[in-house]
């Protein structure tokens with residue numbers, strides 16, 4: 001059913017990671033492949049690897065965001081620390097494991113349910129679709145090509161193009177200006193309250209919170225969905 005209030009939109013900006021491209025599933029698939037390849041004797045401990053990797057990775061990301069560790073340290077240490085808990089102490093092989101993880105993850109094709117169907121629907125309806133991502137361009141181009149969604153988008157705007165990351169208002173400003181879009185005719189869809197939603201709101205642009213985990217919050221959003229299919233009811 002078409003909602004008359006949303007007919008004004010012409011431009012839809014999508015976040016990529018965890019909104020269309022299923023980051024967790026793709027990451028886990030890569031980790032499992034690498035574990036089997038690098039340490040086949042440990043392949044039965046994949047579940048354990050995940051249970052140690054997630055907290056270790058998260059802890060290092062926090063340190064990285066605070067500027068307390070470099071990207072290189074983050075990328076290596078998350079694997080040396082987690083694999084150590086599986087009894088793996090081969091540093092050289094672990095570093096290679098980490099490098100391969102970075103290289104291979106973007107080639108995974110996992111999307112959220114209804115991603116293709118919904119993009120197809122929106123495209124047929126005549127909306128201009130864009131990607132607005134904080135990820136690195138060289139990585140994101142691989143993801144959208146491999147997962148088959150590149151053709152739906154008129155343009156992908158990466159934070160490095162704008163020189164600012166979401167939630168900074170300047171990346172939103174850049175994203176509109178670079179495709180000649182009006183703020184009042186544009187809407188942002190994303191899974192992250194701190195970047196996609198906070199950024200759009202600060203900039204004064206409508207937003208849709210993609211809340212797959214039913215996270216509790218008290219932030220006012222234009223719309224909230226927990227499946228991409230619901231977008232077909234909004235647009």
Ligand SMILES: [Mg+2]
Pocket residue numbers: 015016017018019190191192
């Ligand atoms: Mg995201």
